[in-house]
Amino acid sequence: MKRIVVIGGGHAGIEAAYIAARMGLDTTLLTMNLDQIGQMSCNPSIGGVGKGHMVRELDALGGAMGRLIDATGIHFRILNESRGLAVRGPRAQADKVKYRIAARRLLEGTPRLKLRQGTAAALLWEAGTRGLRGVELLDGSILPCEAVVVTSGTFLNGRILIGERRLEAGRAGEPASTHLAEQLRALGLRNRRLKTGTSPRLARASIDFTRLQVQPGDDPPRPFSFFSEGIPQPQVPCHIVHTTPATEAVVRENLGRSSLYGGHIEGVGPRYCPSIEDKFVKFPDKGHHQIFVEPESLETEEIYLAGLSTSMPPEVQLRMVRSLPGFEQAEILRPGYAIEYDSFDPLQLDRNLSVHGLEGVWFAGQINGTTGYEEAAGQGLLAGINAARWLQGREPMVLGRDQAYLGVMVDDLVTKGTDEPYRMLTARAEHRLSLACDLADARLLPVAREVGSLTPAEQARVEAKLARRERLRAQCGAAWVTQTSPFGPVAARAELRLDAGLSLSDFLRRQQLTSADADECLGRLEGWAAPQPGWDPALERDLLLFELRYAGYREREARLLEGHRAWDHVRIPADFRVEHLPGLSTEVKEKLKLHRPETLGQASRIPGITPAAVTLLHLVIDRSKAI
Structure with a gap:
């Protein structure tokens, strides 16, 4: 009997466990808190440009996220609808309370899938890092398995920062995980500190919505999933407000009290989701910044301020919020905060997201240096599929850059790595005319057939x-x-x-x-x-x-693609050594050793690797085959 353990109950963990069980593997989802499965710690929304593409691809491959947001979404919009179909992006505001309930209910109703509450302390092998035999928990118990997918999110050595205060935590109200992080570092994996952040939550009744710009959703709303029959939840509007000179004044007066600018943060934050402090410092010529006022749930009165991520002390956050028009009497229910956590260099992963040198181990989500629910879910699905296929004795399933945004993301991570939290953008895909999100079901049907991921x-x-x-x-x-x-x-x-x-x-x-x-x-x-x-x-x-x-x-893109495909199909032997290969510069040799490309196509996408170097590699590989 082959078994998989998925560590982590976030969006990556949900997808990994769900797909592995659907593929017939006995699967256990291990999480520190069963009540927080599918928790939306940051913005309670799914999708957007690039991100929405990945959710539809997930759905086409049998994933859960599209179905969950359709069942619990309270505000749907197609972004860029007036532009070309290739760059349109579906986005939906989730009822985060119902989303969490729906996610747990889905997993509990999935055959061959069990849930277990506990904290992973260590991975256990038979000999060295060969022959995985289980996951040891902090309470001393062992979950036997032959494969594990680690989707630890921000919990590995997580630290919350609010002003000058530091709290060891994976997210607000939950402890960090330190033992597993220590073991992974001791095994020689290269790690780094990354940072993300969240915005304050406000009491709805304390906001004067008459002074805000209304942002209605689409009518009728269009579902994310290709298999949904409709949107069951009542739909509500969102709103927009803009910062004022008073907001900027409060931020600038208190920059030294921010965790970020007070020197308390080591990790690198996401370039495309900056804090409000970063916005005023790095974009001084911009007169104001847009803030989206979004309901968190129909079950609660909490309002999320998307675009106002901050690590200021609570009293400064209150002054910032009250400087916004219509928020003069606003009350903060939960302050925003920054969070630092350990991630591991994705260059240590193979194209199937398995960890090089650790038999039976796959990484997915923020542990690989990405940010966002959608990026995490996409990696979780692919890691779950490949862990299951490995146990079934089948070849890994690797998506090409021309097949899916999911393929673009994984190729970027394992070929180029990332020195900041990675976010999917349509600009990252050179074949985006072929990757329209509304064609994902047709485009990925052959893959779904091969994997057996659809009913x-x-x-x-x-x-x-x-x-x-x-x-x-x-x-x-x-x-x-x-x-x-x-x-x-x-x-x-x-x-x-x-x-x-x-x-x-x-x-x-x-x-x-x-x-x-x-x-x-x-x-x-x-x-x-x-x-x-x-x-x-x-x-x-x-x-x-x-x-x-x-x-x-599209025909011109297809012709260019044929040239790229030729190199993508030429594999570099695992034992291929470049140290003494004549004709390659020292820089090229160093980058090939660091990145460990599996194909010539991957090698060609490494910054600093010239076409001449790839051509030379091709000749040497061909000669070695002829010997």
Whole structure:
């Protein structure tokens, strides 16, 4: 009997445990507090540009996050909706109380998955770091297993900082984990200190919402999951407020009392989610900063101020908050804080997220230097899949950069590493025209089939939608548009001359045609608007127009991709040594030894590795195969 233990009940741990159990492995999720599974310690939201892409990819591979946010979301919006389909990003505000309950209920109802409360103290092997046999807990008990996925979040040597105060904690109200961190360092793993932070929570009744800008959600809300039938929770608006000169004055007067600027923080913070102190110091010419006022739950009266992350003392935080319009009488229920924690250099990971040199161990989430629920969940899913496949004696499942944002993230981590908390951005993906989030189910269906991560009903649903999509594409190619055809009035309104006529596909490529024009044309096709689970006519129209109008760009991207793929398929032998290889500079040799690329494609993406060096490596590898 093969067993997996997942350490940590955050978003990475949920995905790792859920997918491993769905793949038929006996799985135990070990967490310090069963009541905090799926806790949203920071902003209670899921998705966004880049991040939302990964959630939809998770969902296409059988993950939990998309289903959980659909079941508990109270505010949904598509970001960048007026822009191209490739950079649109779904985002939803979660009811964090219901999200946590739904996550635990999902895990408790999953066959072959058990929950266990406790703190991991050490990993146990039969000999050295070979033959994993279990996880030892602080109480002395042992959870037997042959594979472990470590998803420890901010708990490894976690330290909360508020002003000059330091508290040993994994997050507010929960202890840090020190024993496991000490063992991992003793085993020779390179670690670093990183930092993240959170904003104060306020009492709803103490805020004058009439003075704030209302930010309504989409109506109707569009689900994250390809398998959801709707959004069950009542929907509520969010609000926007901006900092004032008084806010900046309070911050600047008290910079020395901030944990960050008072010299109390060692760790590096996230570049793309700076504290309010950082915003005023690093962007002095910006007149004001936008703050999102977001409800945390329908079950509580707490309000989260996204964009006001801070490590100031509580009394300074109160002055900052009360300097905002409409917040003059605001009351803080929970102050914001910064948190430092141990992460480990992801260059020590293989492409399947297993730890090099530690047999049976995978890392996922903030332990790898990332930030964000979505990044953690994506790694958790991939680590869980690969731990299960390893125990099943199957090859690892590695996503390419051209297949998914999840593949981009993992390749970035294990090839380039990170010296600051890593956040997914669409700009990181060189093939983003091929990675539109609404096509994730179609794009990743072959992978889902190979992994066996979808149920037969889920797989059939995706296949039926793709078959219908192909039939309708064929109709578009066959339908003929002339001035006297049923499509003629649309052409006339758009002032398009159709002397010789053209196919409906070519007609819809014309940029003069609006979405309403396209709807009128497509509505004439047989079966376009017929009800079907997972079929959204408006979304399908957008997908079709995207395919037709960006075809030239996508073909050019595909040609470039073919060149990249050639190197990605050339593996570098595990025992390949570069120390005495002539023709390579000392810098190239040092970087190859540090990064340990598994393919020539990975080697080519390491900063400082030239195309000439990769070509030389290719020649030497080919010669070694011929011997």
